[in-house]
Each structure stands twice: as C-alpha cells, then as structure tokens.
Amino acid sequence: MSKVILQIDGNNFYASCEQMIDPSIKGKGLVVLSNNDGCIIARSSEARKMGIPMGQPYFKLKNKLTQLNINVRSSNYELYGDISNRLMQLLRKNCEELEIYSIDEAFGTIKRPKGKCLYKWGKDLRALVYQNIGIPISIGIAETKVLSKISNHLAKKIQTNSGIFDIGIIQNKDHYLNQIKVDKVWGIGKRMSIWLKNKGITNARELRDMSSEQIRKKYGVVGLRIQNELKGNLCIPIKETSSDQKEISVSRSFSYPIDSLEDLNQAIIKYVLIASAKLRRYNQLSSAITIFTNTNTHSKDYYRSEATGKISVPTSNSKIMIEKSLSLTKEIFKPYKNFIKAGVILHKLQSNKYNQTLIFDSQNIKEELYRQRLDKTIDNINLKNGLDTINWGSSMMKKEWLPRREKLSRIKTTNIENIPTIYAN
Ligand SMILES: [Mg+2]
Structure with a gap:
C-alpha cells in the first residue's frame, strides 16, 4: 500500500x-x-x-x-x-x-x-x-x-x-505532462514562468526533465521542490486542518466611499456583531480583535490602517467586543480619506468549554451570565427570523453604504424558515 x-x-x-x-x-x-x-x-x-x-x-x-x-x-x-x-x-x-x-x-x-x-x-x-x-x-x-x-x-x-x-x-506520464503549460503548474509564478520560457521550457514535462542545477541556482529549494514533485517525489506535505477555526473574519466593501468616523464605527459594529454571533455558533471565545479599513488600492493616496486590541478575559460577548472595537476605530480613522472597505478579525480563538470564570468575582459572574443570556436570546431571534431582526442600537442607524446585493438568492441553508415547503395530496 x-x-x-x-x-x-x-x-x-x-x-x-x-x-x-x-x-x-x-x-x-x-x-x-x-x-x-x-x-x-x-x-x-x-x-x-x-x-x-x-x-x-x-x-x-x-x-x-x-x-x-x-x-x-x-x-x-x-x-x-x-x-x-x-x-x-x-x-x-x-x-x-x-x-x-x-x-x-x-x-x-x-x-x-x-x-x-x-x-x-x-x-x-x-x-x-x-x-x-x-x-x-x-x-x-x-x-x-x-x-x-x-x-x-x-x-x-x-x-x-x-x-x-x-x-x-x-508509469510514463509524458503524454499528459506535455499537455500542461508551464505557467499552469502549481507554484510556478508569473516571473518564474517567463524565466522558464526564455530557457525554452514550455510545459510540465520539460520542466520535470530540465537541469535541476539550473533551477536550484535561480530558485533554490522552492524551485527544486516543484520539480521533484513533478518527478513523483512528495516534497510538499499535507498540512492537516483541524476542524476548529483559527480565526473568524468579516469584511465587506461599501456601496460608496465613506469618510466619517460615525459611518466607520457603524460598519465596524455591524461586522463585530456578525463575527461574534459566528463565534458563539461555533462555541468559541476570542481574546484578540483586529479591525482594518482601506481606501481604493488604485487611488493616488492609498491608505490602509489596522489596529489590534487584546481582551483580558476570552469572550464571545457582543457588547464587550463592540466596546473594544470602538476604541480601535479611533486609531485607524483618518479624516479626509475615502474608505471603501472595512473588516473585523477575531483571533486567539479557544473553545468555550474552558471558560476562565474563576477570575470573576461574584458580581462579575452575575453580569457575565446576563450578557450570555442576552446574546443567546438575540441569536435565537435572528436565527429564526433572519439576520438583523433584532440588534444593537449602535448598528441600526442609516446604512446606505451597505454593499449592494440586489440579486441575492433568498434561500439560505442556515435558516430553518427558508427551507421550501412541499405539499403532497
Ligand atoms: Mg473550484
């Protein structure tokens, strides 16, 4: 085997x-x-x-x-x-x-x-x-x-x-490798494919058979690995992905550029709410949050900014996350910039099975339990009736900048209400 x-x-x-x-x-x-x-x-x-x-x-x-x-x-x-x-x-x-x-x-x-x-x-x-x-x-x-x-x-x-x-x-793969253009080989970038073509190497078979010394000199071990893999020697191992997520990110482009701190705050709050609901759905907690925004990449004064904040006790609570992210938006905002995109990344995720409740005093535990119940109630209502049925006041203001999604399929597999009804008689 x-x-x-x-x-x-x-x-x-x-x-x-x-x-x-x-x-x-x-x-x-x-x-x-x-x-x-x-x-x-x-x-x-x-x-x-x-x-x-x-x-x-x-x-x-x-x-x-x-x-x-x-x-x-x-x-x-x-x-x-x-x-x-x-x-x-x-x-x-x-x-x-x-x-x-x-x-x-x-x-x-x-x-x-x-x-x-x-x-x-x-x-x-x-x-x-x-x-x-x-x-x-x-x-x-x-x-x-x-x-x-x-x-x-x-x-x-x-x-x-x-x-x-x-x-x-x-055994003899020549017939097939001859059909694969060299720039279609996984791992061969644009510059490397130009270099190869200048050397007369146009397909995967020719790349496999060329002098490995030449590849090593120009592209080192990275180039050699690709050639060796073409020869059938496994050099790039499988990186197993655990079923637990490493981070949760939510980002969107706006339908038109925004330039006020108020609008940026609203966008960030909106994304924090989506991300923290996801976190709770996966039974996870986060202890670090990054927010970012950028102007148009092609604009002359392109500007991108991000800020990260640590949360002392890992949480999935919307209110704590909103507070933290709002302190960060002030850092990334710059006046007179036209932002076209913003996003939130929750990282340092861990299972909520090992909640560090021991460091709360009794008053904090009570508050934490209230917060959890509130989040759960909001999640349940939104899950049944659709995202945004009930939400935090700070995210409910004008939202014309929300991305256009005029042709959105209404059916979702994540909402029980969207499952089609079939009548039989
Ligand atoms: Mg595909």
Whole structure:
C-alpha cells in the first residue's frame, strides 16, 4: 500500500451552490457577482459555453446577459460557507488526512492497494458528495500535490474522465505532462514562468526533465521542490486542518466611499456583531480583535490602517467586543480619506468549554451570565427570523453604504424558515 494525494475541487463552486438551492436554474446559464454586484466572479458551465467571460464588470454585460436569458445572483457568502463546511466534513470522513486549501478546494490522502487504479473509488466519492451535498466535484489523484493539481485539471479537461483522473497509476506520464503549460503548474509564478520560457521550457514535462542545477541556482529549494514533485517525489506535505477555526473574519466593501468616523464605527459594529454571533455558533471565545479599513488600492493616496486590541478575559460577548472595537476605530480613522472597505478579525480563538470564570468575582459572574443570556436570546431571534431582526442600537442607524446585493438568492441553508415547503395530496 502506498499513500496517494487527492486534490478535490468543487466545480464552479459559487454557481453550483446557487443551482443546488434553486432547482429552477439548474442546467441553465448563471453568473454570480462579486461584492457590491461589481464583477462576474463565477459562471455555471452553461454560461461559460455561451461565451460569458470571468472578471468583467456586471454593468458592461447586463444587456448581453438579459438577451441570452442568463440568471444573475449576488454573492451569498453565508450560503457558500455553509456548503463548504458540509463538503469538508464529508471529505474528512472519507480521507485519512485532509488539508482545507480554500472554500472549495482540499488536499487529502488515502492508501492505494498495490497497483490498483483509484478511479472507481473516486467515482463513488463523487457520487456520495453529489447525493449528500448536491454539488459536483472533480478529483485528481497522484503521488504528490503538484501532480494531483495536474491530475485534477485533466479530470476536468478530458470529458471521458467525468471529473476523476488518476495520473498516479500511469508509469510514463509524458503524454499528459506535455499537455500542461508551464505557467499552469502549481507554484510556478508569473516571473518564474517567463524565466522558464526564455530557457525554452514550455510545459510540465520539460520542466520535470530540465537541469535541476539550473533551477536550484535561480530558485533554490522552492524551485527544486516543484520539480521533484513533478518527478513523483512528495516534497510538499499535507498540512492537516483541524476542524476548529483559527480565526473568524468579516469584511465587506461599501456601496460608496465613506469618510466619517460615525459611518466607520457603524460598519465596524455591524461586522463585530456578525463575527461574534459566528463565534458563539461555533462555541468559541476570542481574546484578540483586529479591525482594518482601506481606501481604493488604485487611488493616488492609498491608505490602509489596522489596529489590534487584546481582551483580558476570552469572550464571545457582543457588547464587550463592540466596546473594544470602538476604541480601535479611533486609531485607524483618518479624516479626509475615502474608505471603501472595512473588516473585523477575531483571533486567539479557544473553545468555550474552558471558560476562565474563576477570575470573576461574584458580581462579575452575575453580569457575565446576563450578557450570555442576552446574546443567546438575540441569536435565537435572528436565527429564526433572519439576520438583523433584532440588534444593537449602535448598528441600526442609516446604512446606505451597505454593499449592494440586489440579486441575492433568498434561500439560505442556515435558516430553518427558508427551507421550501412541499405539499403532497
Ligand atoms: Mg473550484
């Protein structure tokens, strides 16, 4: 038995999530827009076939999308995050190790019985994920991470592979590696690919076979690792991701720039409330909070600022977090700046099982219990009736700067009220 690396990736993930919760758009053209309904960031395969490009501003393609009858959705990160969690949980059960690489990508490992092709195993996993989560995935199987990425690419590219490819079972991989352009190899950046092309190296096979001395001289151990992985020697290990989160972050772009401390405070409070509710949902506490804001990256006087504050007793309480973050916004605010984005990161997370209550005196314990009950009541009401049904006064003022999400799918998997009702008679 030998260990193999799997690279698993949700196909057109955001679009697939939208199609999963709304069967009326399944198999149809669909695009998902970025924050603020700005650009196209995901397409269903149908929209791709109709020639809709990625990354284009929505307003430029609006007419074309209408003509082609393509559905449009604002990004619904709450939904994608929830589907991603479910996907990763299911993958964790079916792999020996799992490294969550992004919202829709993971590396895993399993054992290969001697000489056995794992196509059938992949096919079963793919069917299991589709049955349980409702989204299609692609699986690349190989000896190393770099090869598993290539294998996954071939799984998608060659139709007869139907989403699974096991390059690890193939002794002579030349035919396949010849098809992979060198700049598509995982870990090869733009500058390195230009350097390689100048040396006449255009595809993955040529990179694998070139002089390793040349690579070492220019790119050191990092370059050598990629070449070795192409040869089938595992050099980039799996970093197992624990199911506990390391940090919780909430950030958004505004629909128009804001320049007052009052508006920035409101935005930060809003994000603190979302983040602390998440913290409580995961039964965790935080003892450090970072807030940040920035102006437009492309503007001449680009300005970015962040501040971090420690919280002496780990907490998940909204009021404590709001107080702390408001003392920090004064530090990051600068007059006459047009801020277009802000965010909150809660870190130093720990389980709430080990709450340090011993250092409270009896009066504090009483207050803490009141606070916990209040948070719980607010969470329950909002969970049932939708975010923002009840909230802190400081977050309820004018909010025209909230990001535009005009095409948001109303259905969420995180809200029991949104589950469709089926009538049978
Ligand atoms: Mg993907």
